[in-house]
Amino acid sequence: MNEKPVHLFVPTFRVEECLGEIRECLEKGWTGLGFKTVAFEEAWVKYTGLPHAHFLNSATAGLHLALRLLKEKDGWSDGDEVITTPLTFVSTNHAILYENLKPVFADVDRYLCLDPASVEARITSRTRAVMFVGLGGNTGQLDAIASLCRLRGLRLVLDAAHMAGTRLHGRHVGHESDVVVFSYQAVKNLPTADAGMICFNDRGLDEEVRKWTWLGINKDTYTRTVEKQGAYRWYYDVEHPGFKYHGNSVMAGMALVALRYLDEDNGYRRRISARYDALLEGNPGVERIQVAPGCESSRHLYQVLLDRRDEVMVGMNAEEIYPGVHYRDNTLYRMYGYAQGTCPLAHAASERVISLPLHLRLTEEDAERVARSLLAHVR
Numbered sequence: 001m002n003e004k005p006v007h008l009f010v011p012t013f014r015v016e017e018c019l020g021e022i023r024e025c026l027e028k029g030w031t032g033l034g035f036k037t038v039a040f041e042e043a044w045v046k047y048t049g050l051p052h053a054h055f056l057n058s059a060t061a062g063l064h065l066a067l068r069l070l071k072e073k074d075g076w077s078d079g080d081e082v083i084t085t086p087l088t089f090v091s092t093n094h095a096i097l098y099e100n101l102k103p104v105f106a107d108v109d110r111y112l113c114l115d116p117a118s119v120e121a122r123i124t125s126r127t128r129a130v131m132f133v134g135l136g137g138n139t140g141q142l143d144a145i146a147s148l149c150r151l152r153g154l155r156l157v158l159d160a161a162h163m164a165g166t167r168l169h170g171r172h173v174g175h176e177s178d179v180v181v182f183s184y185q186a187v188k189n190l191p192t193a194d195a196g197m198i199c200f201n202d203r204g205l206d207e208e209v210r211k212w213t214w215l216g217i218n219k220d221t222y223t224r225t226v227e228k229q230g231a232y233r234w235y236y237d238v239e240h241p242g243f244k245y246h247g248n249s250v251m252a253g254m255a256l257v258a259l260r261y262l263d264e265d266n267g268y269r270r271r272i273s274a275r276y277d278a279l280l281e282g283n284p285g286v287e288r289i290q291v292a293p294g295c296e297s298s299r300h301l302y303q304v305l306l307d308r309r310d311e312v313m314v315g316m317n318a319e320e321i322y323p324g325v326h327y328r329d330n331t332l333y334r335m336y337g338y339a340q341g342t343c344p345l346a347h348a349a350s351e352r353v354i355s356l357p358l359h360l361r362l363t364e365e366d367a368e369r370v371a372r373s374l375l376a377h378v379r
């Protein structure tokens with residue numbers, strides 16, 4: 001076999017433009033919070049139309065803060081419940097535990113996102129929030145979940161790690177949620193080395209979160225540097241033990257570059273996905289996960305379900321094609337084992353799901369090779 005390997009993800013950085021942004025930080029002597037982080041927050045608000053945005057070092061930090069601040073504002077108690085999905089990266093569910101809340105797993109629908117009927121069935125007197133994951137950029141039945149949350153007085157946290165650039169009914173996703181968290185980790189649609197964003201709907205929570213990401217200090221060093229003169233700039237108060245979760249200007253510089261290309265890049269991902277659709281359509285052994293109506297997906301992932309998934313993957317690997325699995329049913333992990341067996345559809349999907357290679361360097365010819373290999377092994 002002398003064809004080049006086809007990997008699941010390969011990040012693409014616009015190197016010269018990124019270096020230009022980073023050089024500006026280095027020459028100015030400001031690599032931390034402020035400067036580029038402020039510029040990127042403003043750019044993200046303008047791009048998404050969301051009311052606020054605060055730049056972080058990861059989405060994991062953002063998911064934690066989403067629950068920390070809602071818990072505090074609404075006066076939740078330890079042991080209160082958050083309904084969540086078993087088909088996600090563990091960050092989603094760890095964040096619930098960081099706040100001594102209880103992850104209650106609900107089942108998924110045909111989009112591999114939370115099923116509103118299953119969520120409704122899991123609501124108890126202790127349920128406080130729902131954590132919705134837009135798997136692969138898909139909105140699934142997010143609208144129905146948002147309505148359910150409004151009706152039942154629950155908070156909605158959107159884990160939009162895969163959703164940079166996803167639109168629902170023509171508008172960027174996130175407006176329907178109390179708080180939305182994006183990931184800009186290297187293999188995501190808006191790649192940096194590692195970063196994230198938290199967007200609260202509520203202005204007060206947005207102001208609060210800026211203190212929580214810098215150790216509870218009520219004035220950041222950048223504000224103190226640019227706005228204050230003389231001795232008073234050193235006087236700040238510390239209101240609570242916050243975290244070191246804020247993002248930095250080097251990452252924000254990379255993010256500013258990636259944002260310029262986000263729509264174009266997602267368009268390319270949709271084009272490759274359409275090619276996969278055409279190549280796989282009509283094959284009964286390959287069940288394609290459809291994009292929900294009204295959703296213009298970022299197409300972080302292209303997922304299908306098939307039998308004998310692990311054997312098929314081994315066969316494709318032998319041809320130097322490396323698909324992935326998103327995700328293993330989280331209730332199979334020891335720490336979430338208490339919920340094993342409660343989400344049969346998610347469990348079945350976890351045994352059958354495969355993500356085909358999808359990234360900006362993957363050509364249509366590569367997609368054809370992947371599809372050919374997949375179909376040969378499925379038979």
Ligand SMILES: Cc1ncc(COP(=O)(O)O)c(C=O)c1O
Binds near residue numbers: 059133162185196
């Ligand atoms: C669904 C989901 N949520 C959260 C995260 C965490 O993102 P980060 O790596 O930016 O902390 C990821 C990252 O892979 C993810 O896929």
